[in-house]
Every structure is written in C-alpha cells, then in structure tokens.
Amino acid sequence: MILKDLGEFRLIDRIARHIKLSSRSIKGIGDDTAVLRYTEKKYLLFTCDMLIEGRHFLRTSGGYLIGKKSLSASISDIAAMGGEPRFFLVSLGVPASLNLKYVDCIYRGIRDVAKKFNVDLVGGDTVSSGNIIVNIALLGEVEKNKLVLRSGAKEGDEIFITGFIGGAAEGRHLTFSPRLKEARYLARNFKIHSMIDVSDGLVADLGHILGSSKLGAVIYERDIPISKSAKNFKSAIKEGEDFELVFTMSRGEGKRLTASWPFSTRLSKIGEVCRRRKGMSLVRKNGKKESMIPGGYTHF
Amino acid sequence: MILKDLGEFRLIDRIARHIKLSSRSIKGIGDDTAVLRYTEKKYLLFTCDMLIEGRHFLRTSGGYLIGKKSLSASISDIAAMGGEPRFFLVSLGVPASLNLKYVDCIYRGIRDVAKKFNVDLVGGDTVSSGNIIVNIALLGEVEKNKLVLRSGAKEGDEIFITGFIGGAAEGRHLTFSPRLKEARYLARNFKIHSMIDVSDGLVADLGHILGSSKLGAVIYERDIPISKSAKNFKSAIKEGEDFELVFTMSRGEGKRLTASWPFSTRLSKIGEVCRRRKGMSLVRKNGKKESMIPGGYTHF
Numbered sequence: 044m045i046l047k048d049l050g051e052f053r054l055i056d057r058i059a060r061h062i063k064l065s066s067r068s069i070k071g072i073g074d075d076t077a078v079l080r081y082t083e084k085k086y087l088l089f090t091c092d093m094l095i096e097g098r099h100f101l102r103t104s105g106g107y108l109i110g111k112k113s114l115s116a117s118i119s120d121i122a123a124m125g126g127e128p129r130f131f132l133v134s135l136g137v138p139a140s141l142n143l144k145y146v147d148c149i150y151r152g153i154r155d156v157a158k159k160f161n162v163d164l165v166g167g168d169t170v171s172s173g174n175i176i177v178n179i180a181l182l183g184e185v186e187k188n189k190l191v192l193r194s195g196a197k198e199g200d201e202i203f204i205t206g207f208i209g210g211a212a213e214g215r216h217l218t219f220s221p222r223l224k225e226a227r228y229l230a231r232n233f234k235i236h237s238m239i240d241v242s243d244g245l246v247a248d249l250g251h252i253l254g255s256s257k258l259g260a261v262i263y264e265r266d267i268p269i270s271k272s273a274k275n276f277k278s279a280i281k282e283g284e285d286f287e288l289v290f291t292m293s294r295g296e297g298k299r300l301t302a303s304w305p306f307s308t309r310l311s312k313i314g315e316v317c318r319r320r321k322g323m324s325l326v327r328k329n330g331k332k333e334s335m336i337p338g339g340y341t342h343f
Numbered sequence: 344m345i346l347k348d349l350g351e352f353r354l355i356d357r358i359a360r361h362i363k364l365s366s367r368s369i370k371g372i373g374d375d376t377a378v379l380r381y382t383e384k385k386y387l388l389f390t391c392d393m394l395i396e397g398r399h400f401l402r403t404s405g406g407y408l409i410g411k412k413s414l415s416a417s418i419s420d421i422a423a424m425g426g427e428p429r430f431f432l433v434s435l436g437v438p439a440s441l442n443l444k445y446v447d448c449i450y451r452g453i454r455d456v457a458k459k460f461n462v463d464l465v466g467g468d469t470v471s472s473g474n475i476i477v478n479i480a481l482l483g484e485v486e487k488n489k490l491v492l493r494s495g496a497k498e499g500d501e502i503f504i505t506g507f508i509g510g511a512a513e514g515r516h517l518t519f520s521p522r523l524k525e526a527r528y529l530a531r532n533f534k535i536h537s538m539i540d541v542s543d544g545l546v547a548d549l550g551h552i553l554g555s556s557k558l559g560a561v562i563y564e565r566d567i568p569i570s571k572s573a574k575n576f577k578s579a580i581k582e583g584e585d586f587e588l589v590f591t592m593s594r595g596e597g598k599r600l601t602a603s604w605p606f607s608t609r610l611s612k613i614g615e616v617c618r619r620r621k622g623m624s625l626v627r628k629n630g631k632k633e634s635m636i637p638g639g640y641t642h643f
Contacts, residue, residue, distance in 0.1 A: 046446065046471075047439040054469055058450055067429065068463050077465035079430055079482075082382065091480050093434035093468045129367065130379055134393035134434075134478050139347040146346065150358055163368050165377035168393045169354055171346075173474065178434050180391050180480030182379075 075123040088183035090120040096174040108217040110152025117181040119221035123240040125230030126185030136172030189230040196237040196256035200291035200316040209273025211284035238290035244283040259321040262314030375420040388483040390420040396474040408517040410452025417481040419521035423540040425530030426485030436472030489530040496537040496556035500591035500616040508585040509573025516584035538590035544583040559621040562614035
C-alpha cells in the first residue's frame with residue numbers, strides 16, 4: 044500500500060497508535076499543538092509546520108510572503124490552544140543557486156511576523172535542497188486554566204467562527220494574520236469548550252473537534268461568512284488554509300460573547316453541536332439538510 | 344550573489360546579525376542548541392535538524408536507519424550542552440507514491456531511539472514532497488550549573504574527544520549512537536569549559552569552540568583517534584557527521600577525568616587550547632606543524 048491510498052489523516056492515526064506518552068506530556072498528537080508540563084501555573088505548547096515549495100507556495104510568490112506565512116501558520120496553532128507564542132526555530136532548505144536576496148526576504152517576512160507577535164527566533168538549521176522548504180518549530184505557553192482542546196465540545200454548544208473563509212487558493216493563504224489577540228481574548232474572558240484553527244478546511248476542522256469530542260453538529264449555509272475571493276460556497280468550506288478560529292461554547296456564554304465582541308474581525312455563529320449519531324449536517328439556504336462527510340485538504 | 348558563493352557559516356552569521364533576543368532567551372543562534380529560561384533550577388534547550396534525501400541519506404539506506412539518524416543527530420546536540428532530551432516533534436515530507444512500509448520503518452527507527460534515550464514523540468506534521476525530508480525539533484533541559492557552551496574554553500585547557508572520527512561517508516553517519524550518557528557524566532562530575540558535537544567535522548567544530556571562545560589550539564595527529572573505516576587522516580578530520588563530543592577542561596580536571604573514565608567509549612586527549620593569535624595548528628606524526636584553517640562540511 045502506498046501513502047496516496049491511505050490518506051494523511053489515517054497516516055497520522057497510524058503514527059499516533061504506536062506512541063506511548065510519559066507522564067511529562069499532557070497531550071500529544073491529536074490537537075493543534077502538543078501540551079507539556081512546565082511550571083506550576085502554565086503548560087508549554089509545542090508545534091511544527093513544514094511548508095514546501097510547489098505544495099504550500101510557489102517561488103514566484105516571493106520570499107517575504109513565504110516567510111510570513113510559515114511563522115503565521117504556527118502562531119495560529121498556538122492561538123487555537125488559547126496560548127501565547129514565545130520561541131521558534133527555522134529549518135530552511137534552499138537551493139545553493141538561490142539568490143541571497145531571496146533568502147533575506149524569507150527571513151525578513153519571518154522577522155516582521157515575529158516582531159508583531161512578540162516571538163523570539165532562537166536558532167535553526169540551514170541545508171541545501173532542490174526545492175525551498177521552511178519548517179517552523181514553535182514553543183508557546185498557556186495558563187493551565189486557559190488551555191482549550193479540540194475534545195471539550197458539549198452537546199448544545201454554539202459553534203462560532205472568526206473572519207471569512209474561502210479564497211485561500213486565490214491568494215489569501217499568503218496574506219492572512221493569525222487570530223492571536225482574538226484567541227487570547229476568548230481564552231481569558233470566556234469558557235471556551237473547544238477550539239481549532241481552520242487549516243484543513245472548515246468541514247474537516249470542525250470534523251476534528253466533533254471526532255475528538257464524540258459529537259455531531261448542524262451548520263447553516265446562510266450564517267457561514269464566505270470571502271469575496273472564494274470560488275464558491277463548497278470550495279470555501281472545504282479548501283483549507285483560512286487560519287480562522289472555529290470554537291464552541293455554551294448558549295449563555297455565546298450570548299455574552301456576541302454582546303461584547305470588541306474586534307473589527309467578524310464573528311459569526313454558524314451552528315450547534317448535537318449528539319454524535321446525528322452526524323454532521325449542513326442546512327442549505329433553501330432549507331434542505333445535507334449530510335456532510337468530514338473531509339478537507341489532504342496531502343496524499 | 345547566490346548562496347553557493349556565501350557559504351553556510353556566513354549565511355548563519357548573516358541571519359544571526361538581524362536577531363535581537365528578548366530577556367527570555369539566554370543563548371540563541373551560535374551554539375548546539377538555543378538556551379531558554381525555564382524553571383528556577385533549569386534551562387530549556389531547543390534545537391532542530393533537517394535531513395534531506397540525497398544530501399543526508401539515500402532512499403536505498405532504508406527508512407529505519409534514516410529515522411534513527413534523524414533523532415540521534417538532535418539528541419547529540421542536546422548532549423553537547425550537558426543536557427537531557429525530553430520531547431520532540433517530527434515534520435515528515437514524503438512522496439505520495441512512497442510505500443507505507445517504508446514510512447513505518449522511518450517511524451520505527453525514530454521510536455527505537457526515542458525509547459532508548461527516554462524522549463517523548465509528542466506531535467508533528469506530515470506533508471507530501473518530491474524527496475523524503477525529516478525535520479526533528481527537540482526540547483531538552485539542563486540544570487543551570489551543568490550547562491556547557493562553546494564559548495567557555497580557556498587558555499591552557501586540554502582538548503578531548505570521545506570515540507573515533509572519520510568513516511561517516513562510508514556509512515558510520517547512519518549507525519552512530521549519540522554520546523548522551525558520556526556527556527551527562529562529564530557535565531555532572533567535571534568542570535567542562537566548552538563542548539560541541541562533531542557534525543561539521545573535527546577541524547570545523549573545534550574551530551567553532553575556538554571562534555566563540557576567541558582562542559587558538561594545537562592538536563596532534565598521533566593522538567587523534569581515526570576510525571578504521573575512514574578513507575584517510577585528512578578526510579577524517581574534515582568530513583563531519585561523526586557525532587562524537589569534543590570538549591575542553593583544565594589540566595587538573597583532565598587528569599582526574601582520564602583516571603576515572605568509566606565507559607568503554609574511547610576517550611582521547613588530542614591537544615591544548617592556546618592564545619588566539621597562535622591560530623589553530625596540527626602537529627603531524629613527523630613533528631612538523633601545519634596551520635589549519637577551520638573549515639568542514641558546508642551545505643552550499
């Protein structure tokens with residue numbers, strides 16, 4: 044059997060099955076970041092993202108946007124846990140024939156994001172490679188009582204999303220800004236039951252929350268905020284790399300949240316969490332209910 | 344200007360120049376790992392290594408040895424700081440057409456090393472890629488008073504090396520075992536002034552210690568332990584990927600160390616640290632002194 048036949052999510056399940064965590068780890072594979080013991084009041088968050096030329100970006104996008112995207116994607120993962128990013132390493136694979144200016148631009152993109160979000164570049168590795176490869180390994184921290192996992196959704200929860208989805212393939216995947224301040228506001232001021240960032244697509248990532256929480260959901264087409272640059276509704280909810288936050292909370296907390304949301308970033312309630320056996324369904328604008336199979340962008 | 348003309352070490356210098364560390368970081372770029380604030384008694388160590396098919400291994404070497412090498416190389420970096428490895432992430436790039444068994448072998452190699460050295464695999468990323476790429480991001484810890492940097496060598500120090508060097512290109516780069524127990528024994532029981540692991544080659548890595556410490560050195564051909572599988576003496580001291588420890592300590596500590604070394608791993612005193620203006624020189628078996636220019640394996 045080759046990887047293409049197995050698929051990315053089943054490969055990750057396969058890897059996870061062999062892993063026994065020691066008591067030093069709170070959460071390993073299966074959330075936006077790993078969660079590790081740290082101080083009395085805080086957990087350490089640990090995540091990595093590998094971006095490869097031709098898959099995640101084209102060389103013609105320019106080094107600056109590539110650098111920006113690589114660190115932003117990892118910060119988005121820390122945000123989705125309710126945490127703050129702190130330190131990161133860059134592993135860079137680049138062709139020996141690449142112009143030095145191009146490499147400088149990659150690092151400038153990375154540094155600009157690092158500065159904006161107050162994260163320290165503390166090291167890395169550089170190797171020669173046929174394609175450009177950028178791997179970010181990011182450490183963050185979160186107060187123990189602010190940690191938000193995928194697995195905490197509850198029946199009756201309302202489902203929210205920040206910003207607009209869709210249009211990643213049309214260029215938004217290079218220009219997004221991670222929702223760190225929104226996530227920290229949520230974690231600090233509300234009881235968030237579950238949260239994830241949209242990297243595989245809304246349907247797939249809400250599916251990750253529901254799978255981890257052993258629940259189902261109904262979402263409403265009329266309430267899902269679609270970016271103007273999206274090709275169409277179906278591609279917008281499946282494509283991935285939106286890096287918006289999807290989260291769930293009780294009806295009461297939801298009411299309090301919508302009444303007090305202080306950001307210009309759009310906030311939308313898009314559905315409700317229900318029992319697992321009801322599965323995941325989408326109510327179309329015409330009122331018809333469609334069953335959704337969680338699936339999104341997969342690498343294989 | 345292209346990267347090939349600049350060279351790897353000058354690229355790293357160039358990157359490092361733009362970086363301002365916050366007070367949360369003790370040491371950034373310029374040692375085997377980054378050193379970060381952690382608990383009252385310990386520092387956090389943070390390092391990454393990217394291995395690429397065709398540069399660091401061939402597909403015909405088999406997944407198991409590739410997996411083993413990737414984690415072992417990062418553990419070697421933590422060892423060279425005097426620390427203990429704790430948690431790691433694997434970013435894996437693999438062709439969608441790759442056999443699943445091959446990927447299982449990579450993870451089996453990684454897991455076997457993780458088990459041996461008591462490190463937890465806590466997450467990662469999987470992406471499709473033309474070549475096989477393995478990036479390891481590893482976290483470790485070290486007691487504050489056991490931390491060993493490259494920059495602490497002192498004039499008059501004796502220079503030691505573990506094991507044998509050379510023969511990496513002949514296959515040893517895939518089968519080495521990181522010198523973790525030796526490094527921990529050294530850090531716990533002796534005052535080690537400086538330490539590094541030999542990844543770029545003995546001449547280059549001793550050069551890194553001397554550069555950071557602003558000193559020179561004399562090493563003796565007759566005392567340098569060369570592996571039987573090495574092509575010749577010159578290639579052995581320049582090739583890299585030996586993953587042995589090079590360290591310096593005072594003459595008194597050196598005497599105490601050679602009298603009490605408890606491991607079967609060979610320990611060799613290969614030279615002395617001297618003033619910077621004397622540079623780095625090699626005394627050949629015939630007694631002739633040659634000036635050495637620190638240079639080793641470079642990726643560009």
